[in-house]
Amino acid sequence: MTFEYAPAPESRSVVSIASRYGLFIDGTFVDSSSGSTFTTINPATEEVLAEVAEAGTDDVERAVQAARRAYTEVWGPMSGRDRAKYLFRIARLIQERSRELAVLETLDNGKPIRESRDVDVPLVAAHFFYHAGWADKLGHAGYGPAPKPIGVAAQVIPWNFPLLMLAWKVAPALACGNTVVLKPAETTPLTALLFAEICQQADLPPGVVNILTGAGETGRALVENPGIDKVAFTGSTEVGKSIMRSLAGTDKRLTLELGGKAANIVFDDAPVDEAVEGVVNGIYFNQGHVCCAGSRLLVQESIADEIVEALKRRLSTLRLGDPLDKNTDIGAINSAEQLSRITALVSSGEAEGAERWSAPCTLPDRGWWFPPTVFTGVTQAHRIAREEIFGPVLSVLTFRTPDEAVEKANNTPYGLSAGIWTEKGSRILWMAERLRAGVIWANTFNRFDPTSPFGGYKESGFGREGGIQGLGAYLTTEVTR
Amino acid sequence: MTDDATGRLDVRKTYKLFVGGAFPRSESGRTYEVTAADGTFLANAAKASRKDARDAVLAARKGFGAWSAATAYNRGQVLYRIAEVMEGRRAQFIADVLAAEGGTAASAASQVDAAIDRWVWYAGWTDKIAQVLGSANPVAGPYFNFSIPEPTGVVVAVAPQDSSLLGLISVIGPAVVSGNAVIVIASTERPLPAITLTEALATSDVPGGVINVLTGDPAEMMPWLATHADVNAIDLAGITDPELAVSLEREAAGTVKRVRRPAAGMDWSAEPDLSPIRAFVETKTVWHPMGA
Numbered sequence: 001m002t003f004e005y006a007p008a009p010e011s012r013s014v015v016s017i018a019s020r021y022g023l024f025i026d027g028t029f030v031d032s033s034s035g036s037t038f039t040t041i042n043p044a045t046e047e048v049l050a051e052v053a054e055a056g057t058d059d060v061e062r063a064v065q066a067a068r069r070a071y072t073e074v075w076g077p078m079s080g081r082d083r084a085k086y087l088f089r090i091a092r093l094i095q096e097r098s099r100e101l102a103v104l105e106t107l108d109n110g111k112p113i114r115e116s117r118d119v120d121v122p123l124v125a126a127h128f129f130y131h132a133g134w135a136d137k138l139g140h141a142g143y144g145p146a147p148k149p150i151g152v153a154a155q156v157i158p159w160n161f162p163l164l165m166l167a168w169k170v171a172p173a174l175a176c177g178n179t180v181v182l183k184p185a186e187t188t189p190l191t192a193l194l195f196a197e198i199c200q201q202a203d204l205p206p207g208v209v210n211i212l213t214g215a216g217e218t219g220r221a222l223v224e225n226p227g228i229d230k231v232a233f234t235g236s237t238e239v240g241k242s243i244m245r246s247l248a249g250t251d252k253r254l255t256l257e258l259g260g261k262a263a264n265i266v267f268d269d270a271p272v273d274e275a276v277e278g279v280v281n282g283i284y285f286n287q288g289h290v291c292c293a294g295s296r297l298l299v300q301e302s303i304a305d306e307i308v309e310a311l312k313r314r315l316s317t318l319r320l321g322d323p324l325d326k327n328t329d330i331g332a333i334n335s336a337e338q339l340s341r342i343t344a345l346v347s348s349g350e351a352e353g354a355e356r357w358s359a360p361c362t363l364p365d366r367g368w369w370f371p372p373t374v375f376t377g378v379t380q381a382h383r384i385a386r387e388e389i390f391g392p393v394l395s396v397l398t399f400r401t402p403d404e405a406v407e408k409a410n411n412t413p414y415g416l417s418a419g420i421w422t423e424k425g426s427r428i429l430w431m432a433e434r435l436r437a438g439v440i441w442a443n444t445f446n447r448f449d450p451t452s453p454f455g456g457y458k459e460s461g462f463g464r465e466g467g468i469q470g471l472g473a474y475l476t477t478e479v480t481r
Numbered sequence: 482m483t484d485d486a487t488g489r490l491d492v493r494k495t496y497k498l499f500v501g502g503a504f505p506r507s508e509s510g511r512t513y514e515v516t517a518a519d520g521t522f523l524a525n526a527a528k529a530s531r532k533d534a535r536d537a538v539l540a541a542r543k544g545f546g547a548w549s550a551a552t553a554y555n556r557g558q559v560l561y562r563i564a565e566v567m568e569g570r571r572a573q574f575i576a577d578v579l580a581a582e583g584g585t586a587a588s589a590a591s592q593v594d595a596a597i598d599r600w601v602w603y604a605g606w607t608d609k610i611a612q613v614l615g616s617a618n619p620v621a622g623p624y625f626n627f628s629i630p631e632p633t634g635v636v637v638a639v640a641p642q643d644s645s646l647l648g649l650i651s652v653i654g655p656a657v658v659s660g661n662a663v664i665v666i667a668s669t670e671r672p673l674p675a676i677t678l679t680e681a682l683a684t685s686d687v688p689g690g691v692i693n694v695l696t697g698d699p700a701e702m703m704p705w706l707a708t709h710a711d712v713n714a715i716d717l718a719g720i721t722d723p724e725l726a727v728s729l730e731r732e733a734a735g736t737v738k739r740v741r742r743p744a745a746g747m748d749w750s751a752e753p754d755l756s757p758i759r760a761f762v763e764t765k766t767v768w769h770p771m772g773a
Contacts (some may be wrong), residue, residue: 126621142613142755237737244734249727256737413710413736432767442769449620453628456761458713459737468616469628469764 005319008326010113015100017190023059023074023213024068024196026033027206033058038215038327040189041108044332044367046322052189055212057221063210064227067152067179070207071470075179076149080136087132087175089202094125097198101191105163106323108190110332111286113324123448124167130450131171134471138176141468147475149177150253151229156219158235159185159334160289163465166192168465169232170209176474183222186215187335200242212213228252232473238458255463255473257291257455259388260416262437263409265446268303270421274443276310282419282445284318284372287331288392292417294445296385298405301398308376315359315372330392333368342370342391349384354395380411406434415457419445489616491749496526497694498533499679501540502689508532513697515672518583526672529697531705531759537693538711541635541662544690549632549660553608556660559686561604566681567597573677574646581645581671595750596647602753610659620737623771630762632660633739636671639699641719641749645671648749649678652718653692655757664693668719672696700725707732712740714761
């Protein structure tokens with residue numbers, strides 16, 4: 001049985017997009033010194049949304065100097081109570097402008113409005129609320145009686161959760177008394193620029209938040225600028241490693257949140273429908289553009305056929321299409337470049353002998369799309385079982401015993417997240433203890449909360465974001481001895 | 482050496498490596514001459530090779546399994562036992578430190594006392610780290626959510642070059658306390674107190690492979706260890722060549738190792754804090770739905 005849905009598009013009239021955006025430095029929007037710009041595109045339609053300034057080395061220097069001035073003259077000396085009040089203001093403004101932010105996020109990123117409206121933006125506001133409260137209570141956080149900020153933080157974030165990643169970076173940094181220079185991803189700069197406007201509305205002192213748009217070269221110039229004290233990066237493991245290399249020998253502090261290849265482990269006693277929903281949420285949420293996505297399904301051999309069949313049935317009901325439509329489950333792939341990476345890895349899966357199944361859905365004519373896809377007959381040696389695809393592609397592997405599940409789950413250089421589906425509580429805790437990953441979801445998946453620290457083991461990076469543990473990334477540690 | 486009073490010829494010790502709970506020589510057969518602070522010959526210590534370093538990684542990975550799975554209570558008892566055994570050999574440690582570092586007998590004694598007390602300090606931490614660094618997280622939804630610190634894995638530490646015993650223990654302690662396994666490269670010119678420590682470790686119920694001690698040249702071994710895929714973290718406390726430190730840090734990036742680089746001129750006798758423990762733990766967060 002199929003259900004017909006009438007189109008139910010969210011109105012894009014709630015947001016007005018300027019034709020050109022400058023860099024946000026020292027509280028005002030300015031052109032890049034070179035005059036160089038790039039365009040940002042709606043991945044669902046290939047329509048150009050806006051022209052955005054591309055920051056060069058000179059602009060980075062200006063922004064870092066503005067952040068340094070704001071740090072030494074205003075934000076550093078300010079009482080925690082007042083920093084808190086600014087952050088609460090920002091949180092409220094985000095709530096007030098939440099629909100606008102959600103629509104803009106969906107236009108620029110391609111993710112379904114249901115997700116940007118119900119997940120991304122509410123979490124963004126929650127992150128600012130949570131960290132606002134810390135600003136005048138840092139002496140109680142376990143980092144000594146009077147922990148100090150680090151200084152100027154350079155923050156580079158990815159395109160998969162543009163505004164949420166901004167919140168994860170900016171909120172704790174500001175709460176702890178640091179100032180920031182943030183570079184959003186080149187394909188999704190718009191919500192960060194709207195956030196800059198929110199900072200203006202909050203009367204945040206100039207220079208506390210600076211936003212530089214640009215691509216990899218801008219990011220490199222930022223993290224290599226000698227005037228910064230701290231780098232926080234979320235993105236690919238490859239770029240994370242190169243940042244770590246470039247910071248070697250400097251006194252800059254570093255936290256990295258990198259890639260993942262999470263196992264979602266389903267035992268034979270798990271309720272099938274719940275587990276299938278969890279697997280679907282684990283890998284097809286946000287088109288699989290999630291570093292902690294459950295991209296490897298490890299299913300106990302005795303129920304593998306049943307689970308895969310139920311999974312295919314469920315995937316056949318997902319609605320792919322207009323991200324602004326409130327009924328859409330699967331939106332657009334963020335860029336042509338990402339689509340070609342997904343396509344290449346999927347081809348490798350076919351070439352290496354795994355069996356491909358893609359949901360029978362019609363892809364729109366324009367924009368970048370990829371249907372929800374499942375590979376069965378996958379071995380641990382296949383590239384699709386080892387490499388992060390960052391797309392709606394699931395690799396199914398099987399196991400017989402809990403020990404084998406642990407061994408296969410941990411058989412990866414990554415260690416960001418893992419999922420466990422079983423009715424047996426003791427087994428959940430036994431598994432959770434043995435899985436080498438920073439976030440373990442048991443009988444759930446892809447849950448996030450500002451009070452809950454997030455971050456990886458091994459090559460998924462180091463440092464945590466969120467919770468009391470996340471504050472450590474933005475405070476000077478105790479005297480190291 | 483002959484005892485002046487009795488005329489008895491003393492029995493000298495062969496100084497070997499400590500890997501996986503055993504005392505092997507270097508597979509390379511190499512040794513190097515160790516002299517006292519006053520220049521007199523003390524011993525020929527084993528000069529560990531990169532193969533010895535790789536063997537130590539294998540041993541440490543094995544040791545990590547058992548040690549990280551042990552209860553915190555048990556780890557605390559084992560670490561306290563090290564202090565007990567060291568206390569019984571206090572005179573020997575003082576003689577070793579005095580020979581290695583020179584100075585006065587009183588200063589050597591105070592170093593040894595501080596080193597023993599450091600184990601007592603760490604022994605008491607094993608079952609408190611999770612409560613101090615962990616948390617129950619009040620998420621906005623019907624979920625039980627908690628975070629706990631877990632050991633990073635295999636840690637390679639270059640022990641401080643100057644402080645031959647207290648400095649050594651100051652890099653081993655914070656790593657093993659949370660359940661990591663350690664490979665430590667002893668002070669190159671002052672390795673003998675480290676070897677005496679291994680004899681205390683071997684009789685202290687520390688499972689084999691949890692603490693492995695190599696002697697030799699860190700500049701020779703560290704490039705292999707910094708790139709080794711089964712090493713999770715490195716502590717560069719005893720790297721005195723800044724260029725080597727930078728290159729090791731750069732190489733560690735290839736596998737995203739955790740790198741600790743204590744400030745130069747560290748005072749190892751100062752009361753430690755939590756930061757070196759934090760350097761070698763990972764936070765694990767677990768979510769579970771709540772419902773009837």
